[in-house]
Amino acid sequence: xxxxxIMFLFDPGFGSNWEAVEKEITRLMERCEAKxxxxxxxxxxxxxxxxxxxxxxxxxxxxxxxxxxxxxGLERDCLLxxxxxxxxxxxxxxxxxxxxxxxVLSGSAFGARPSDDRYEGSRSRRSxxxxxxxxxxxGLDDTDAELxxxxxxxxxxxxxxxx
Numbered sequence: 001x002x003x004x005x006i007m008f009l010f011d012p013g014f015g016s017n018w019e020a021v022e023k024e025i026t027r028l029m030e031r032c033e034a035k036x037x038x039x040x041x042x043x044x045x046x047x048x049x050x051x052x053x054x055x056x057x058x059x060x061x062x063x064x065x066x067x068x069x070x071x072x073g074l075e076r077d078c079l080l081x082x083x084x085x086x087x088x089x090x091x092x093x094x095x096x097x098x099x100x101x102x103x104v105l106s107g108s109a110f111g112a113r114p115s116d117d118r119y120e121g122s123r124s125r126r127s128x129x130x131x132x133x134x135x136x137x138x139g140l141d142d143t144d145a146e147l148x149x150x151x152x153x154x155x156x157x158x159x160x161x162x163x
Contacts, residue, residue: 015058
């Protein structure tokens with residue numbers, strides 16, 4: 001059995017009743033004989049674009065174990081579920097059960113960004129990226145310069161005299 005994580009996006013009308021959401025997740029997992037490790041209701045959010053006529057959705061994260069052959073059945077059941085707007089299944093074998101529980105309980109499973117020293121203190125990535133150097137064409141012979149569209153000294157090549 002492999003370990004997976006699934007992010008559900010439920011219809012917000014259905015998602016207002018958490019017991020019904022838990023029951024639906026349990027139904028989906030039981031049909032594919034999966035063992036649920038942990039489930040976390042994350043939050044209801046506005047969507048970037050409409051999905052099935054909805055502008056909002058409830059996100060729920062679930063870690064579970066299932067045989068890879070049963071995963072296809074889970075995907076089919078999720079596609080047929082009327083209360084689900086979208087879902088995404090990822091393999092999570094590298095995570096221990098303790099790390100899964102900590103990620104869900106701490107709330108870092110959703111919306112957290114990994115820290116990156118390159119962008120520390122800067123508000124945008126653009127300021128942290130070096131601008132590319134301008135191409136001068138130096139060190140190229142005439143054949144190379146014609147290939148890149150530059151003549152001697154970086155100027156456009158001269159037209160050739162036809163004989």
